[in-house]
Amino acid sequence: MLKSQINPHFLFNSLNSISSLTITNPEKARDMVIKLSDFLRYSVSTNTSRFTTLQNELANIQRYLEIEKVRFGDKLQFEFILEGTCKDHLIPIMLLQPLFENAIKHGVYESIEKVKIEMDCKYTSGYLEIVIWNDFDPNAHARKGTGLGLNNIRERLRLLYKTDTLLKTSVEGTKFFVFLSLPNIDIQERNE
């Protein structure tokens, strides 16, 4: 089972934020209920063998980050830069979601400073090149991740594209980088 799972911490904390907003800002509470519903619908209804446009996948990630931003306020910042036609390219559905969850978990949860999550995307010689990076505190001694998120993505990529070299990570100072190279997918071929 390679599809990403809904994190119970995320779900219950989001519900707590909604409970709080019903007191302080009911309109924002309703807005958050809708965002959370849309996010959950996208997450549970998707079939992992399917592909979607980067734009579609990012819309869901945007929802996810906006929900988290209600909890963390200014501590969480994010910015996406997409060059040219990148947004129309097809990528495996829910592929990027665990990467942003990692950035939240290891960046935002463990830091008392502001954390910015950034993404940059360009298309070069048949590959969609995606870079995602975030601040983190190297001294946080956080509980170690299981590596399951990254391993799941590697495995999915291996099954879909038959190669092992599409995902790389690196640490530079207080920033964690993920590099993804996704071969161009022919829609005709996919739909057959």
Add this chain to the structure above:
Amino acid sequence: MTLRAILIDDEQPARDVVKHYLKHFDEIELVGEVADGFSGLKAIQDLKPDLVFLDVQMPKLTGLELLELLDNPPMIIFSTAYDQYAIKAFEMNAIDYLLKPYSQERFTQAVQKALSQAGNVKMIPQPVQNLVKSLEESQEYLQRIAVKSRHKVSVIPVEEIIYLEAEGDYVMLHTKEARHLKEKTMKYFESHLDTGQFIRIHRSYIVNAKFIDRIEYYDKENYAVLMKNGAKLRASSTGYKILKQVLNM
């Protein structure tokens, strides 16, 4: 009677809920509100509250780690979004343990417990009731340990501990750089550290297998374990058996 309370939670919306629910209590005076564990520790030491609303999951220092560092802890009402920490809160004799999101009724119940306990000085804190079932499986090994010296709090990853040594009612944690005294028992560490890596070789020692340099014959039935930092620790015959088993010797 009025209780002085502090609220420690890293999320603004979560703090808003507590403050809203507290409006129903004239007996509780909120004297402090902070957003992380270290500030929380300082606020408790400075303001000496009677009651603390304490979130478990916070950056740098969790609510549970914070509580371990207090000499005379005030009454604690924990809150968290997920129940994996309930067993620890149970061990720590918290007044209550609230699962987010919680209702005004549930919150009131917790505060009533605190009020009645405060009115009865002799009463010993009761362990938290209604704890979740699947605690055994969900329990994780310790990943880091919060310790304090005179003026400083540090959080040590368990990976960096070379060995642990019994010191009366305390346990000495030996790392490459320093030694830290922690008010816990050897039994506690034996059951909360990964037994595949941390081995009880003697009544007085638990060693981190990663830092074992070699094992030498000592005398008769006894062996000595030499650690990479130069420490030479005696293993009991039972300890040596466990050691052989874990290291596949």
